[in-house]
Amino acid sequence: MKTTLKVESVTKSFDGVRVADSVSFSVESGQIAVIVGPSGSGKTTVLRCIAGFERPDSGTISMNEAVVSDTSTFVLPERRHVGYVPQEGALFPHLDVAGNVGFGLERSADRDARVAECLELVGMSGFERRRVDELSGGQQQRVALARALAPQPQLIVMDEPFSALDAAMRPGICADVVSALRAEGATAIIVTHDRIEALAVADRIAVMMNGSVMQYDDPVTLYRNPASDQVAAFLGDFYVEDGVARDGQVTTATGSFATGESELSGEVEVVRQTPQLRVFPSKQ
Known part of the structure; x- marks a missing residue:
């Protein structure tokens, strides 16, 4: 299987505090990887380094075997072909649903068809002309995912995409989002602090604590064979x-x-x- 993303010994500090400490893992094409850990463990910092919003102090990040970040190379976010979904969607309020989804697409005869295809993937067909302030939180997250999927990026990264949603809504929306990612054949990284969510949706899970990846494994191996008592404590x-x-x-x-x-x-x-x-x- 082809490796889409490779993170090698990535370190990042802010104001002298090391937030990410020699982080390493890889994600294969079509996999959904989850970075899980308590608040302040460095999850979002690693995600932002992958997306290009932060430059690591050291280490290497490669996508499809091309280096996008190391000591001498730094590819800007807009050139990494990464689709980013923040915690609360961050939709453009002046655009309708179709305008948001098609924002990153070139105007062509295929643009409307791709917008419709992505909205169908996330269960939002028929909402093309709806204003985003008329949508529920869950619907906004679906539109944000459709917008990220539309340009067919090499990688989708999602930062706590379900944490702001009502607890009763989260499992259903999470399942629908993962279904859309798999239907598209997308490679994705999801950041969450919810261990149950991570175990339920991931092909591979990185457990982060205090800036370090404590274990990176498939969910069954991780749960049955935690590498340390800290990992075991976090998982169950x-x-x-x-x-x-x-x-x-x-x-x-x-x-x-x-x-x-x-x-x-x-x-x-x-x-x-x-x-x-x-x-x-x-x-x-």
């Missing part, structure tokens, strides 16, 4: 108890069990994550 309900590991066995206050990890020895932390558990070396 858990509790931690102390134990002692020896010869592939761990003994805790609640009993003994086999770990299948014979290299572990001495004091350990047992992270129980329903309906399973994982064992990590003790921090002491």
Whole structure:
């Protein structure tokens, strides 16, 4: 499978504070990758570096094997062929729905057809002449996605696209947006702080904490085999108890069990994550 995006050791600081710390991951063509983590973990900064809104202090970003950012190269956002969907859509209030979707398209005989196609993809057919201030928040996000898809960019990036929506609306709109991305065959990165959302929609997930990618995996591997107790804690309900590991066995206050990890020895932390558990070396 062709690699659309490659991020290698990207670092970014603001006012001496390192916000992104040697971030690396790649996204294959047609995949939906999600960057998930708590507020302040560096998710949006990484997304903005990919889109070209921020220049990294170091590291390399490549799209379709062409470098768009490194120590000597910086391709401007408008030349990266990236479709950007911000948190609240940021539609143009002076344009109707069709005008917003077609904004980045050259005027041609195919323009109206492409606008109609993208609106159909996001479930907004028939809204072409509607004013954007007449739309609900969910409808505005659908139009914002249609606008991003219309020029057929190499990559779609979405920054917390569902966080401003009513909680009852989020699952349905999220499912519709992901369906539209897959129908278009788009390669996309979605930033969210919602772990359930990430696990539900992603082909690959980057868990970010304190500016670093703690783990990058498919959802099943990530949930079943978290790389650390921090990742396990973020992904689901858990509790931690102390134990002692020896010869592939761990003994805790609640009993003994086999770990299948014979290299572990001495004091350990047992992270129980329903309906399973994982064992990590003790921090002491």
